[in-house]
Amino acid sequence: MAAPVNIIVGSHVWVEHPELAWVDGEVFKISAEEVHVHTTNGQTVFPKDTEAPPGGVDDMTKLSYLHEPGVLHNLAARYELNEIYTYTGNILIAINPFQRLPHLYDTHMMEQYKGAQFGELSPHVFAIADVAYRAMINEGKSNSILVSGESGAGKTETTKMLMRYLAYLGGRSGVEGRTVEQQVLESNPVLEAFGNAKTVRNNNSSRFGKFVELQFDKNGRISGAAVRTYLLERSRVCQISDPERNYHCFYLLCAAPPEVREKFKLGDPKSFHYLNQSNCYALDGVDDTEEYLATRRAMDIVGISEEEQDAIFRVVAAILHLGNIEFAKGEEADSSVIKDEKSRCDAKSLEDALINRVMVTPEEVITRTLDPVAAVGSRDALAKTVYSRLFDWLVDKINSSIGQDPNSRTIIGVLDIYGFESFKLNSFEQFCINFTNEKLQQHFNQHVFKMEQEEYTKEEINWSYIEFVDNQDVLDLIEKKPGGIIALLDEACMFPKSTHETFAQKLYQTFKSNKRFIKPKLSRTSFTISHYAGEVTYLADLFLDKNKDYVVAEHQVLLTASKCPFVSGLFPPLPEESSKSSKFSSIGSRFKLQLQSLMETLNSTEPHYIRCVKPNNALRPAIFENANIIQQLRCGGVLEAIRISCAGYPTRRTFYEFLHRFGVLAPDVLDGNYDDKVACEKILDKMGLKGYQIGKTKVFLRAGQMAELDARRAEVLGNAARIIQRQIRTYIARKEFIALRKAAIVLQSYWRGILACKLYEQLRREAAALKIQKNFHSYTARTSYLTARSSAIQLQTGLRAMVARNEFRFRKQTKAAIIIEAYLRRHIACSYYKSLKKAAVITQCGWRRRVARRELRNLKMAARETGALKEAKDKLEKHVEELTWRLQFEKQLRTNLEEEKAQEIAKLQDALQAMQLQVEEANFRILKEQEAARKAIEEAPPIVKETPVIVHDTEKIESLTAEVDSLKVCTLNWVIIIVKLPFDLQV
Numbered sequence: 001m002a003a004p005v006n007i008i009v010g011s012h013v014w015v016e017h018p019e020l021a022w023v024d025g026e027v028f029k030i031s032a033e034e035v036h037v038h039t040t041n042g043q044t045v046f047p048k049d050t051e052a053p054p055g056g057v058d059d060m061t062k063l064s065y066l067h068e069p070g071v072l073h074n075l076a077a078r079y080e081l082n083e084i085y086t087y088t089g090n091i092l093i094a095i096n097p098f099q100r101l102p103h104l105y106d107t108h109m110m111e112q113y114k115g116a117q118f119g120e121l122s123p124h125v126f127a128i129a130d131v132a133y134r135a136m137i138n139e140g141k142s143n144s145i146l147v148s149g150e151s152g153a154g155k156t157e158t159t160k161m162l163m164r165y166l167a168y169l170g171g172r173s174g175v176e177g178r179t180v181e182q183q184v185l186e187s188n189p190v191l192e193a194f195g196n197a198k199t200v201r202n203n204n205s206s207r208f209g210k211f212v213e214l215q216f217d218k219n220g221r222i223s224g225a226a227v228r229t230y231l232l233e234r235s236r237v238c239q240i241s242d243p244e245r246n247y248h249c250f251y252l253l254c255a256a257p258p259e260v261r262e263k264f265k266l267g268d269p270k271s272f273h274y275l276n277q278s279n280c281y282a283l284d285g286v287d288d289t290e291e292y293l294a295t296r297r298a299m300d301i302v303g304i305s306e307e308e309q310d311a312i313f314r315v316v317a318a319i320l321h322l323g324n325i326e327f328a329k330g331e332e333a334d335s336s337v338i339k340d341e342k343s344r345c346d347a348k349s350l351e352d353a354l355i356n357r358v359m360v361t362p363e364e365v366i367t368r369t370l371d372p373v374a375a376v377g378s379r380d381a382l383a384k385t386v387y388s389r390l391f392d393w394l395v396d397k398i399n400s401s402i403g404q405d406p407n408s409r410t411i412i413g414v415l416d417i418y419g420f421e422s423f424k425l426n427s428f429e430q431f432c433i434n435f436t437n438e439k440l441q442q443h444f445n446q447h448v449f450k451m452e453q454e455e456y457t458k459e460e461i462n463w464s465y466i467e468f469v470d471n472q473d474v475l476d477l478i479e480k481k482p483g484g485i486i487a488l489l490d491e492a493c494m495f496p497k498s499t500h501e502t503f504a505q506k507l508y509q510t511f512k513s514n515k516r517f518i519k520p521k522l523s524r525t526s527f528t529i530s531h532y533a534g535e536v537t538y539l540a541d542l543f544l545d546k547n548k549d550y551v552v553a554e555h556q557v558l559l560t561a562s563k564c565p566f567v568s569g570l571f572p573p574l575p576e577e578s579s580k581s582s583k584f585s586s587i588g589s590r591f592k593l594q595l596q597s598l599m600e601t602l603n604s605t606e607p608h609y610i611r612c613v614k615p616n617n618a619l620r621p622a623i624f625e626n627a628n629i630i631q632q633l634r635c636g637g638v639l640e641a642i643r644i645s646c647a648g649y650p651t652r653r654t655f656y657e658f659l660h661r662f663g664v665l666a667p668d669v670l671d672g673n674y675d676d677k678v679a680c681e682k683i684l685d686k687m688g689l690k691g692y693q694i695g696k697t698k699v700f701l702r703a704g705q706m707a708e709l710d711a712r713r714a715e716v717l718g719n720a721a722r723i724i725q726r727q728i729r730t731y732i733a734r735k736e737f738i739a740l741r742k743a744a745i746v747l748q749s750y751w752r753g754i755l756a757c758k759l760y761e762q763l764r765r766e767a768a769a770l771k772i773q774k775n776f777h778s779y780t781a782r783t784s785y786l787t788a789r790s791s792a793i794q795l796q797t798g799l800r801a802m803v804a805r806n807e808f809r810f811r812k813q814t815k816a817a818i819i820i821e822a823y824l825r826r827h828i829a830c831s832y833y834k835s836l837k838k839a840a841v842i843t844q845c846g847w848r849r850r851v852a853r854r855e856l857r858n859l860k861m862a863a864r865e866t867g868a869l870k871e872a873k874d875k876l877e878k879h880v881e882e883l884t885w886r887l888q889f890e891k892q893l894r895t896n897l898e899e900e901k902a903q904e905i906a907k908l909q910d911a912l913q914a915m916q917l918q919v920e921e922a923n924f925r926i927l928k929e930q931e932a933a934r935k936a937i938e939e940a941p942p943i944v945k946e947t948p949v950i951v952h953d954t955e956k957i958e959s960l961t962a963e964v965d966s967l968k969v970c971t972l973n974w975v976i977i978i979v980k981l982p983f984d985l986q987v
C-alpha cells in the first residue's frame with residue numbers, strides 16, 4: 001500500500017479493515033511506495049497516536065492525529081468509561097449508552113452546568129443547552145439546537161434532556177397550576193403515544209420529526225412554546241411487519257380499564273387487522289394500562305378536556321374497527337358489521353364512501369363501484385387520513401393550549417429529526433428523510449463552512465485550499481421548481497394514467513446528465529441519488545401512492561357529515577371552489593414547504609449541533625469494530641467538520657484585540673510606531689508562527705496557534721509577575737527582618753531573665769526533691785520492713801498453732817483409741833468369760849444331771865424296792881406342792897393384807913367379836929343340846945341304839961372347835977401384827 005507521509009518503520013498505525021473498520025498494527029518495512037505492516041491486509045494506513053490518553057480526549061480537535069480511526073478509537077475509549085458525550089469543536093457527539101445513567105441528568109448535574117464556561121466541564125447536552133441559553137440572554141439572539149442521528153441513536157432522549165434543562169433554566173419555580181414548561185414537557189408523552197411505535201431498531205421510535213420552539217420573555221423565562229411536527233409515517237396505521245408494532249395509542253386503548261374498552265367495544269388487540277399483522281403486541285418492561293392512564297394524565301396537563309380525550313380515543317377505536325371491515329367480490333361490497341356508533345356516521349354512507357366513486361364528466365355523473373382490492377385501499381386511505389388529521393389536531397391543540405407569546409423576542413428551538421437513512425430497499429419515506437437531511441446538511445455547511453468562507457472572502461485572505469462538498473446540486477435535483485424530482489412526482493400524480501414506471505422513465509430522461517442522479521443498470525423503476533452522505537437507491541414503485549395527500553371526496557363528505565362533532569371538526573367542509581378546482585395535494589410539496597419554513601426559522605437562529613450515534617452492538621468493546629459508526633459520523637458531518645476545522649482558521653481576532661492581548665509578547669513592536677496590521681504581523685513572525693493569515697481587519701490563526709500564543713503570553717506575563725513579586729517580597733522581607741530582629745533582642749533578654757529564674761527555681765526544687773526522696777525512701781523501706789516482720793510473726797504464730805493443733809488432735813485421737821481398745825478388750829474378755837461361765841454351767845448342769853440321773857436311778861430302784869418309800873415320797877411331794885401353793889398364797893395374801901391392813905383389822909375384829917358371839921352362842925347351844933340330850937336319854941327307853949346324828953353333832957363340834965382354835969391362833973397372829981404394824985411403819 002502507499003506510504004502516507006510521517007510514517008516510518010516502527011510507527012504504530014491504524015489499518016483499514018473491511019469488517020472491523022480499523023485494526024492497529026506496526027510498520028516493519030517501507031520500500032519505495034509500499035508500507036509493510038503486521039496484520040496488514042492491503043488497506044489504507046493511518047498513523048496511531050501511541051501517546052493518546054487511555055481515557056480519550058473530550059474534544060476531538062485535541063487529538064494529535066485527526067483521522068477516522070483516531071476519532072473512532074477516542075469515542076470507544078470514552079464510551080468504555082461511560083463517557084457518552086464528546087465534542088468536536090462545537091458539535092456534541094452523543095453515543096447511545098443503552099442503559100440508564102441517572103447520575104448524568106440529576107438536578108445536581110444541572111446545577112453544575114448552569115452558567116459554567118463551555119469546555120470547562122465534561123461534554124454534556126446540558127452544556128450545549130446552557131451555551132444556547134446564555135447566548136440568547138447575553139446577545140438577545142434566538143438559538144436552535146439540532147439533534148440528529150439514525151433511528152434509535154437517542155435523539156428523542158437527548159431532546160427530552162435538553163427540554164428539561166431549558167425548563168430548569170427558564171422555568172418559574174413556585175408558580176401555581178400548569179406552567180408552560182410543565183406543559184411542554186408533558187406534551188412529549190402525548191405525542192409519543194400517538195406518534196411513536198416499536199420498530200426493529202427502536203422500541204419507542206418517533207415516527208415523525210419535531211421542532212419545539214421555546215419562547216422566552218425579556219427576563220429569560222419561558223413564556224410560550226410551539227411544537228411543529230413533520231412527516232408522520234401514515235402507512236404504519238394500516239400496515240406493519242413483524243416484529244414491529246402500530247402506534248402505541250392503539251395498544252394503550254386495548255389495555256384501558258374495562259369500562260373504557262366496553263364503551264368502545266374493544267378487546268384483545270389480536271382481534272384487529274391493523275394490529276394482528278405482526279405478532280408483537282406487548283413491549284418489554286412497559287405496562288400499556290399504566291401508559292394509558294399516564295397518557296390521559298399528560299393530556300389533562302396539556303389542556304385536553306375529558307370530552308376531547310374521549311373523542312380522541314373514540315376515533316382511535318373507530319380506526320381499529322374500520323380496519324376489520326372486509327370486502328367480498330360481487331356487485332355489492334360485502335362488509336362485516338359496520339360499527340357506526342364508533343365514528344357516529346351512517347352505516348350506509350360509510351359503505352358508499354368505501355366502495356363507490358363518483359366521476360364527473362362533462363356529459364354525466366358516473367358512479368363506479370370499487371373491486372375488493374380497491375375497496376381495501378379505500379378503507380386504508382380513510383384510516384390513514386383520519387389518523388393523520390387526529391395527530392395534526394393533537395399538535396394544534398397542544399400548541400393552542402400551551403399558548404404562544406406574541407411579545408417574545410427570542411426563542412430556543414430544539415429540532416429532533418430523523419437522520420440520514422439508507423436501506424436495501426428505500427422508498428418515498430427515505431426520500432423525504434434524506435431530503436430533510438440534505439437541507440440540514442446545507443444549513444450546517446452554510447453555518448460552518450460558508451460563513452467561514454464568507455468571512456475569509458470579506459477579509460480578502462487566501463482560503464482556496466479549503467474544499468467542502470456543497471450539496472446545493474442535490475437539493476436542486478430534489479426540490480427545484482419546475483424540474484426537480486418532487487415537481488415531477490407531483491406532475492405524475494396528477495396524471496391519471498401515470499404509473500411508477502412512467503415516472504421512473506421521466507426521471508431517467510430528465511436527469512440523465514445530472515452528476516447526482518444515477519440510473520441503476522438492471523432496474524426499470526429504481527433510481528440512485530448521490531447524497532452528501534453516500535449513494536442511496538430508491539424504489540419508485542410506491543412513490544406515486546405515497547405522495548398523494550388529498551382526501552377522497554367521498555371520505556370527506558362522509559366525515560364532514562359525521563354525527564360526532566369531533567370527527568366533523570377534523571374534516572371541516574371544503575370551500576366550494578377549492579373542492580372543484582383541485583382535489584390534489586402532495587405530501588412531497590407540502591413537506592418541502594414545511595422544510596422551507598423550518599430552514600427560515602433555523603437561519604434566523606444561532607445553531608448548535610448534537611449528533612447522536614448508535615452503536616450497532618450495544619456491547620461496549622464492539623463499538624470500535626463498528627464500521628457503521630464511521631458512516632454515522634460522516635452522515636452527521638462530523639468528520640467533515642473536523643477536517644475543515646483543521647484545514648481552516650478556527651481562531652480569528654481583530655487587530656486591536658490581537659494587539660491588546662498579545663502586545664506583551666513584543667513590547668518593542670508596540671513601542672515602534674507601526675500600523676496595527678504590521679504590528680500584528682511582526683508579533684506573529686517574532687513568535688515564529690507559520691500558516692496564519694492577515695485579513696483586512698482580523699488576524700486568522702490555524703488550529704492550535706491561539707493556544708501557542710496564549711502559552712507564550714502566559715509565560716511572558718508569568719515572568720514579569722515573578723520579577724515584581726520578587727522585588728516586593730524582598731522589600732517586605734527586609735522590613736519584616738529588622739522589626740523582627742529588634743523584637744527578638746527584647747524578647748531574648750526578657751526570656752533569659754525568665755530562664756535564669758526558672759533555672760534557680762529548678763535547682764531549688766531538685767534539692768528539695770532529693771530530701772523528700774530520701775525521707776520518703778527510708779519511710780517506705782521501714783514501712784515495708786515492719787510489714788514484712790509482722791507478716792513473718794503472724795505466719796509463725798499461725799504455723800505454730802497449726803502444729804500444736806495437729807499434736808493435740810493426735811493425742812486426743814490416741815486417747816480415744818486406747819479407750820476404744822480398752823472397751824473392746826473388756827468386751828472381748830467379758831464375752832470370753834461369759835462363754836466360759838456358760839460352758840461351765842452347761843458342763844455343771846450336764847454333770848449334775850448325770851449325777852441326779854444316777855441318783856434318780858438309784859432312788860427309783862430304792863422306791864421300786866419299797867412301796868412305803870414311795871408313799872412317803874408321794875406324801876412328801878404332795879406336801880411340797882401344798883407348801884409351795886401355801887407359800888404363794890401366803891405371799892398373795894400378805895400383799896392383799898398389806899393393802900387392806902386397816903380395814904381388815906377392823907373386819908377381823910368385827911369377825912372376832914362375831915365369832916366370840918358365835919362361840920358363846922355355840923357353847924350355849926352345846927349346853928342346851930347336852931341338856932336336851934340328857935333329858936332325852938333320861939326320858940328314852942333303856943335299850944335304845946345310838947343314833948348317827950349324835951356322832952354327826954360330835955364331829956361338827958370338833959370341827960368347829962378346831963376352827964375356833966385356828967381362828968384364835970389367827971386372831972392372835974393378827975393382834976400381834978396389828979400391834980407390830982405401827983412399829984414397822986415407823987421403821
Ligand SMILES: Nc1ncnc2c1ncn2[C@@H]1O[C@H](COP(=O)(O)OP(=O)(O)OP(=O)(O)O)[C@@H](O)[C@H]1O
Pocket residue numbers: 096097098099100101149150151152153154155156157158202203204205206207418612
Ligand atoms: N442518554 C440516554 N440514556 C439512556 N438511554 C438512552 C439514552 N439515549 C437513548 N437511550 C436509549 O435508546 C433508546 C432509543 O432512543 P431514542 O428513542 O431517543 O432514539 P431516537 O434517535 O429518537 O430514535 P427514533 O428516530 O427511532 O425515534 C431509548 O429508548 C433509550 O432506551
